[in-house]
Amino acid sequence: MSQRQVLQVFEQYQRARTHFVQAVAELSARPQNIGTLRDAGVISLLRPLLLDVVPTIQQTAALALGRLAYFNDDLAEAVVKEDILPQLVCSLSEQNRFYKKAAAFVLRAVGKHSPQLAQAIVECGALEALVICLEDFDPGVKEGAAWALGYIARHNSELSQAVVDAGAVPLLVLCIQEPEIALKRIAASTLSDISKHSPELAQTVVDAGAIAYLAQMILNPDAKLKCQVLSALSQIAKHSVDLAELVVEAEIFPVVLTCMKDSDEYVKKNGATLIREIAKHSPELSQFIVNAGGVAAVIDCIGSCKGTVRLPGIMMLGYVAAHSENLSMAVIVSKGIPPLCTCLLEEHEDHIKAAAAWALGQIGRHTPEHARAVAETNVLGTLLSMYMDIRSSEDLQLKAKRALKNILQKCTYLPALEPLLHDAPPNIMKHIVGQFSKVLPHDSKARRLFVTSGGLKKVQEIKAEPGSLLQEYINTINNCYPEEVVRYYSPGYSEMLLERVENYQPVL
Amino acid sequence: MAALVRLETRLSRLREEYFLKNRSVDEDRKIVYKAAVKIQSWFRGCRVRAYLRYLNKMAISIQKWWRGYQSRRYFRKMIKTAYFIMKMNFYNEMAVRIQKRWRGYYVRKYTHNYYALKKYLEAISLNNEIVRNELQEYAEMNEKKKKKKDLEKKEKEKKYKARKMHYLLSTEQIAGIYNSPFRKFPDPMELLLRQSKPLSHRQQQPKSPFTYDLYDWPTCKRPPAFPTGEPLPPIGRQKPQGPFRDAAEVLRQRYKPLEPTLRVAASISSPLEKAREEMKREEWRKCIHDNEFLPFSSYHKNEKYELSIHASEKIGKETYGIKHFREVQPNKWIAGKNSCIS
Numbered sequence: 120m121s122q123r124q125v126l127q128v129f130e131q132y133q134r135a136r137t138h139f140v141q142a143v144a145e146l147s148a149r150p151q152n153i154g155t156l157r158d159a160g161v162i163s164l165l166r167p168l169l170l171d172v173v174p175t176i177q178q179t180a181a182l183a184l185g186r187l188a189y190f191n192d193d194l195a196e197a198v199v200k201e202d203i204l205p206q207l208v209c210s211l212s213e214q215n216r217f218y219k220k221a222a223a224f225v226l227r228a229v230g231k232h233s234p235q236l237a238q239a240i241v242e243c244g245a246l247e248a249l250v251i252c253l254e255d256f257d258p259g260v261k262e263g264a265a266w267a268l269g270y271i272a273r274h275n276s277e278l279s280q281a282v283v284d285a286g287a288v289p290l291l292v293l294c295i296q297e298p299e300i301a302l303k304r305i306a307a308s309t310l311s312d313i314s315k316h317s318p319e320l321a322q323t324v325v326d327a328g329a330i331a332y333l334a335q336m337i338l339n340p341d342a343k344l345k346c347q348v349l350s351a352l353s354q355i356a357k358h359s360v361d362l363a364e365l366v367v368e369a370e371i372f373p374v375v376l377t378c379m380k381d382s383d384e385y386v387k388k389n390g391a392t393l394i395r396e397i398a399k400h401s402p403e404l405s406q407f408i409v410n411a412g413g414v415a416a417v418i419d420c421i422g423s424c425k426g427t428v429r430l431p432g433i434m435m436l437g438y439v440a441a442h443s444e445n446l447s448m449a450v451i452v453s454k455g456i457p458p459l460c461t462c463l464l465e466e467h468e469d470h471i472k473a474a475a476a477w478a479l480g481q482i483g484r485h486t487p488e489h490a491r492a493v494a495e496t497n498v499l500g501t502l503l504s505m506y507m508d509i510r511s512s513e514d515l516q517l518k519a520k521r522a523l524k525n526i527l528q529k530c531t532y533l534p535a536l537e538p539l540l541h542d543a544p545p546n547i548m549k550h551i552v553g554q555f556s557k558v559l560p561h562d563s564k565a566r567r568l569f570v571t572s573g574g575l576k577k578v579q580e581i582k583a584e585p586g587s588l589l590q591e592y593i594n595t596i597n598n599c600y601p602e603e604v605v606r607y608y609s610p611g612y613s614e615m616l617l618e619r620v621e622n623y624q625p626v627l
Numbered sequence: 628m629a630a631l632v633r634l635e636t637r638l639s640r641l642r643e644e645y646f647l648k649n650r651s652v653d654e655d656r657k658i659v660y661k662a663a664v665k666i667q668s669w670f671r672g673c674r675v676r677a678y679l680r681y682l683n684k685m686a687i688s689i690q691k692w693w694r695g696y697q698s699r700r701y702f703r704k705m706i707k708t709a710y711f712i713m714k715m716n717f718y719n720e721m722a723v724r725i726q727k728r729w730r731g732y733y734v735r736k737y738t739h740n741y742y743a744l745k746k747y748l749e750a751i752s753l754n755n756e757i758v759r760n761e762l763q764e765y766a767e768m769n770e771k772k773k774k775k776k777d778l779e780k781k782e783k784e785k786k787y788k789a790r791k792m793h794y795l796l797s798t799e800q801i802a803g804i805y806n807s808p809f810r811k812f813p814d815p816m817e818l819l820l821r822q823s824k825p826l827s828h829r830q831q832q833p834k835s836p837f838t839y840d841l842y843d844w845p846t847c848k849r850p851p852a853f854p855t856g857e858p859l860p861p862i863g864r865q866k867p868q869g870p871f872r873d874a875a876e877v878l879r880q881r882y883k884p885l886e887p888t889l890r891v892a893a894s895i896s897s898p899l900e901k902a903r904e905e906m907k908r909e910e911w912r913k914c915i916h917d918n919e920f921l922p923f924s925s926y927h928k929n930e931k932y933e934l935s936i937h938a939s940e941k942i943g944k945e946t947y948g949i950k951h952f953r954e955v956q957p958n959k960w961i962a963g964k965n966s967c968i969s
Contacts (some may be wrong), residue, residue, distance in 0.1 A: 373758070376758060376762060377762065377765050379762070380762045380763075380765055380766040380769075381769075382769065382770075382773075409751060410751075410754070411758075412754045412755055412757070412758030412759075414751075414755065415754075415755035415756075415758050415759050416758060416759075416762060419759060419762065445744060445747075448744070448748060449747075449748060449751050452748045452751055452752050453751065453752065453755045
């Protein structure tokens with residue numbers, strides 16, 4: 120055989136390999152083919168192709184593996200079991216940038232499914248190689264490496280600690296400063312995943328100087344980047360007062376408030392989350408936010424959104440109002456109560472309704488002024504119906520009951536209390552009657568109104584155990600009125616009168 | 628004698644009589660003695676009792692006076708303490724009144740200052756209004772920007788389409804599809820086609836690196852310092868025939884601003900220069916000796932001795948400058964010694 124013929128055989132084989140690997144890569148881009156590919160044993164076939172002499176075949180094989188592992192966690196486990204990972208890790212340090220990108224993609228795809236797979240990746244020493252990739256010149260390689268680290272660090276705090284110990288954080292902070300938007304996005308998302316697990320990890324991220332760069336990037340017009348940056352800052356700020364103060368010192372207010380008016384829903388949600396995490400720690404931080412006009416921005420945001428996007432904003436109002444009565448009054452003055460009431464009425468999800476009920480309870484529980492402001496919007500009836508509704512979840516019932524109790528204990532606004540007299544269960548009733556018994560002895564107009572609106576009648580109909588608190592309240596109310604009036608309204612009065620008529624001896 | 632007999636007879640009775648008399652006297656004496664003892668004892672008793680009574684009375688008297696004295700003292704002390712307590716109560720009450728007033732004032736003015744709270748809440752509402760307005764403006768601005776971008780994109784697309792479909796323009800003979808003869812006036816697309824330049828098959832010029840959109844410079848806040856656009860060509864210009872460079876390029880080069888070096892830009896007697904001269908002069912003035920700092924004492928021992936010029940050259944006077952003035956290198960000569968070429 121001539122030399123040419125020998126070489127032709129090799130060429131054919133190379134062409135076949137290239138064709139196979141490209142076809143598999145294209146097929147694996149569509150999720151419906153994954154099952155068939157898996158049954159055909161594609162992983163074991165792709166494995167030797169990773170070591171191929173031709174660089175394009177290697178890269179395409181790595182790309183195909185990555186796509187397969189991305190969609191399916193069985194395949195990801197198969198990738199781990201076939202010992203492909205050590206080979207990938209070795210080649211991460213040696214090969215060109217296309218291969219590095221593809222290898223980083225495979226590691227990301229394997230690491231995203233579960234903590235065990237991510238642990239397997241860490242154990243084969245991939246973290247050091249990925250961190251070395253973070254120092255590469257090509258932004259695509261950096262992006263792939265940062266994304267893989269992010270998916271690994273997402274699962275739990277041990278894996279995050281492993282990523283931090285590999286020295287990733289300073290390099291990620293450098294990546295954030297790069298001009299490419301995609302790289303900034305991924306780096307911000309990775310920092311967010313690292314710092315969300317524990318205060319120490321968040322402190323490590325802060326010590327690398329990340330806050331200043333993240334704060335600058337809030338001004339960037341790209342919506343996805345803003346999302347990630349706000350999420351990163353809120354994960355840092357949520358752990359402790361000091362971290363929250365550090366975030367505030369980076370002068371994010373009032374710039375963050377512009378995020379609340381962004382057209383993207385998730386930017387609004389993450390902005391509200393960030394403000395919530397800062398406000399929940401201490402009254403001083405809440406005061407600062409109120410002074411910067413944050414409450415108004417959040418209220419407008421709640422008014423303009425629907426669904427889960429509102430939830431962080433509602434919780435933020437609750438936290439601010441919970442700290443002190445001045446802050447609660449500030450929330451009321453900023454017209455915070457109407458959006459919360461609409462939330463209660465309109466939303467379908469129980470947890471959002473529960474959050475709105477809790478927030479209203481926090482606003483109204485401080486003084487009679489606050490309770491009056493809440494009661495004037497006629498939201499107490501809604502809260503009561505939510506408490507009584509058997510279809511509401513336990514959490515919603517509990518929160519509605521607590522909110523109702525807190526508000527009722529301070530409420531002296533009688534027109535709002537009267538409708539509740541008719542429907543309330545006994546444990547709520549005693550608070551309502553208690554409030555009446557506190558107000559009626561001093562106010563004659565209120566007494567008159569109470570009688571004409573049928574409240575006195577209702578009170579007489581309440582059965583209470585003698586000696587209980589409820590009975591005492593009822594007695595106090597009865598003592599406010601003359602004897603005849605009380606008797607007139609007590610149940611069975613008409614029968615009693617008729618009996619008297621029957622027994623009467625006419626005077627002739 | 629008879630008396631004696633009588634005496635003798637009495638004598639026998641005498642002893643009895645004597646004995647009886649003695650006995651009766653004895654008995655009387657016993658009785659009398661006992662009576663005397665009784666009387667005496669009674670009297671002594673009376674005397675002693677009287678004495679005791681007297682002593683008792685005296686003791687009572689002393690004790691009475693003493694107890695009276697003590698009680699009066701105690702009473703005085705009680706009165707003093709009662710008075711003191713009354714005074715203290717009075718003071719306490721007055722102090723409570725003062726403190727009540729002061730605390731009410733202080734709390735109302737500083738801790739729970741109603742008016743300050745009211746002002747604060749008003750300020751908050753004002754601030755909220757301002758923030759809301761600003762945010763509204765920001766949102767509107769964003770909306771406008773987006774709309775403008777969309778509009779511009781649409782316009783660009785339309786224009787590009789018109790350029791591509793330039794062949795659909797109507798001619799004198801054939802009315803194009805956008806210029807139907809039954810219409811009163813031609814379609815706007817027709818007008819657009821008339822205005823647009825036909826798209827040639829020539830490759831598009833590569834985009835100048837200076838015409839980036841500001842959005843694509845995420846790290847730069849300002850555009851680059853050199854001119855981003857091409858300078859405008861003069862009006863009514865006839866393009867000269869021949870291989871001339873583009874007029875805009877020529878003008879740009881001709882009117883390129885001067886970029887002097889730092890040395891040129893800095894003045895001759897700039898304060899920096901003067902300061903440097905000053906510093907050098909100070910150094911020269913302060914310098915005590917020219918020996919360089921030798922870290923170890925044996926440092927100079929390793930110094931190589933440098934020969935002077937006379938000693939390093941060959942013996943005898945230098946001939947250059949006296950005997951000959953040219954440098955010759957005979958090994959490079961091509962021809963002989965007396966030739967002109969060297």
